[in-house]
Amino acid sequence: MADLTLRDVKKSYGAVNILHGIDLDIKSGEFIVFVGPSGCGKSTLLRSIAGLEEITSGTLQIAGETVNDVPPSQRGIAMVFQSYALYPHMTVYDNMAFGMKIAKAPKAEIDRRVKQAADILQLTPYLDRLPKAMSGGQRQRVAIGRAIVRNPKVFLFDEPLSNLDAALRVATRIEIAKLKESMPQTTMIYVTHDQVEAMTLADRIVVLKDGRIEQVGTPMELYCKPGNLFVAQFIGSPAMNILPVTIERGGAPTAVRLPSGTVAHVPIATPANATGTKASFGVRPEDLRVADDAEGGALFEGTVDYIEQLGEVQLAYIDIGRQGEQLVAKMPGNAEVARGGILRLTASPGNLHLFDENGRTYAVSDRAVQAA
Numbered sequence: 001m002a003d004l005t006l007r008d009v010k011k012s013y014g015a016v017n018i019l020h021g022i023d024l025d026i027k028s029g030e031f032i033v034f035v036g037p038s039g040c041g042k043s044t045l046l047r048s049i050a051g052l053e054e055i056t057s058g059t060l061q062i063a064g065e066t067v068n069d070v071p072p073s074q075r076g077i078a079m080v081f082q083s084y085a086l087y088p089h090m091t092v093y094d095n096m097a098f099g100m101k102i103a104k105a106p107k108a109e110i111d112r113r114v115k116q117a118a119d120i121l122q123l124t125p126y127l128d129r130l131p132k133a134m135s136g137g138q139r140q141r142v143a144i145g146r147a148i149v150r151n152p153k154v155f156l157f158d159e160p161l162s163n164l165d166a167a168l169r170v171a172t173r174i175e176i177a178k179l180k181e182s183m184p185q186t187t188m189i190y191v192t193h194d195q196v197e198a199m200t201l202a203d204r205i206v207v208l209k210d211g212r213i214e215q216v217g218t219p220m221e222l223y224c225k226p227g228n229l230f231v232a233q234f235i236g237s238p239a240m241n242i243l244p245v246t247i248e249r250g251g252a253p254t255a256v257r258l259p260s261g262t263v264a265h266v267p268i269a270t271p272a273n274a275t276g277t278k279a280s281f282g283v284r285p286e287d288l289r290v291a292d293d294a295e296g297g298a299l300f301e302g303t304v305d306y307i308e309q310l311g312e313v314q315l316a317y318i319d320i321g322r323q324g325e326q327l328v329a330k331m332p333g334n335a336e337v338a339r340g341g342i343l344r345l346t347a348s349p350g351n352l353h354l355f356d357e358n359g360r361t362y363a364v365s366d367r368a369v370q371a372a
């Protein structure tokens, strides 16, 4: 059981600032995932929590205790790395027992904990094997087992699945989700590049960019209500379509002029003085559908430039504007879409997004939705 509190945490390497004042509250037992583009500081933040990096300023508390100056081994944390970091000459059992042996724990207690962890991770048949006689997925389970044995308050994972092939990633991801269920008291923090891991494992996702937090929220909050353009385009695959628009009339709903010249009524409230300003209009590829003739005006009309057929779905790249604007639409794999054909597309008003000149979301209000 451990809450974590980060207050104005900064980290520099020499003159280079990497983390610019991170404020974050993590509740005991939460599964938190850090995501963000390469180099944004995810690993640095995780390693700072672990104590493997010393923070330059700010406060880091674990279970109410300020741990800025507490060495990693005394923080009650365990970390699982991408590279497994197993001892090649030791059996699975000895790898898992090693930390407790060093800590001079009683033999019977070590044995009980190793066997319990092996049971959770289905490693019991492999306890006498050496790591080289195991698959990548099994080795990563040993690395996780070694961390479980230490009974940590906080479990840290640094891209633990990125060395595994696609099928093993899926299987091990499910193992980690089940592991979380079997350890509901343990706080877990997980760094990944993988959207699916972030969406499926996280209670809350922390989106980082250039050493700053862009947004913290549940996976569905980030997907449905991204706070800004960056989060809107970072969460979801393929990325949300973004088009430059002008606000024709602020209010609720808001009238926006699309690049094609079409005026769309978006059920999002904007202030009256937004009239005439530039904005960004967003719609996710999966929210676009072919407009029904009976439905009246389509939002977009364009020529299919390219199609990527993925089986279950196909991605249609559609030229829609005079300035070369292109939309991606995710459509059923069996939909009749032809390269060079004309498509008329629309989306439910509730699935439209609007961002101000600075990239911040104009929030959907109930009043605006009713008015649309």
Ligand SMILES: Nc1ncnc2c1ncn2[C@@H]1O[C@H](COP(=O)(O)OP(=O)(O)OP(=O)(O)O)[C@@H](O)[C@H]1O
Residues within 6 Å of the ligand: 013, 018, 036, 037, 038, 039, 040, 041, 042, 043, 044, 045, 193
């Ligand atoms: N020891 C170091 N000395 C100097 N700069 C460093 C050091 N470690 C990391 N950095 C820099 O800090 C920045 C953040 O690195 P970090 O590894 O935390 O990013 P990340 O978000 O985890 O990236 P990735 O997703 O590629 O692993 C990068 O610009 C990196 O070059």
